[in-house]
Amino acid sequence: MEIRGRRRCKSCGHEWSYYDTGEVACPACGSMQSVGIGDRMQHTDSAEELDLAPHRNALDDESLTDVTAGLQSDLRAYLRARGFIRGGDLRDIDDTYLTVRELLHAADVLSRLRDPDEETQLYVLSLLRGADQGERPKPEAVPSVLSEARGLAYAESLAAYRRDFSTWLEDHPDPEARKTLATLGEHIKRVEALQGDVPVEESETLVRTARELAAYARDGDESALTTARDRLSRLA
Incomplete structure (x- = not known):
């Protein structure tokens, strides 16, 4: 809007x-x-600062599964209010957004596991500890049981980012950015169709591509555009 x-x-x-x-x-x-x-300026981000401290504090009296089940409504509310255009400026897809959406999916997986192992619980705990601080776990830290949750979370995040990026381009037309954004969108749709069942490294590549494409569109960084296209071509 x-x-x-x-x-x-x-x-x-x-x-x-x-x-x-x-x-x-x-x-x-x-x-x-x-x-x-x-x-008037484009503006899609109306979220207040996220604070998950009350949920972390609840771990003193509740299980991790119960805590993560209780925070899902807060995570959804935050994501609904979030956007990537602020006062006419296109922002990057940030680690807080990615981690919040991953935590939402990981919490769902955790709730369905009969006996989650220690690795899985520690990883979900790391998401809870870092989401509102912009601390995103490294790809190699993702347990296999949660890899699809991360893949789907990142695909959904990138789909939301792509919509705002496309809106921003209406006021900042750039055929090359638009063309590459469409290619990125095809990869995002593929991951969504697979319900996130792709290598964790592929999701990471798509995030980097989105950030490089934004750097080109905002700042005219031709090398960023070249790198973004190269990443996408290697995924084909």
Whole structure:
């Protein structure tokens, strides 16, 4: 959507940026009456900062399975509010988003395991500890029982990112970026069709490709575009 992110309070005249605060209420007086000023800009990210500390603290009294089951609604709410265009600027697909979505899928797998082993539980615990801190586990750390969860989580994350990227390109047209984004989309759809059953390294390659393509589209980095295309060609 396009909004006027600069707001002026009708009650006290204070001005603030919705892009920075995510709040429609005036930060000076609390009034809900304001007007937009300046140009309209694309903006898809309205999520508040994620805090999983209460769920981590609950581990003192509850099992990991119970805790992860209880946090899923918070994770879904966060993901629904998240986007990748902020005040007209295209952001990278970040580690917090990727880890939150992976935690959501891993929690589902954990709930269905009759007797999860220590490796699996420790990995899910690492997701819970790091998701809101932007700490993403390395590919080699993923247990085999959770590899499909990671693959599907990353594919869904990249699909959401691709939609925002495509929206951003409407105001910043670039045929080469659009063409490569379409190729990336084909790989994402394939992983989704396979329910994430691809090598963990392939998911990592798709994330790197998305970031390199964004670097090209935002900054005109031709070498990033070349690298992104090379990565995709090697996956074909």
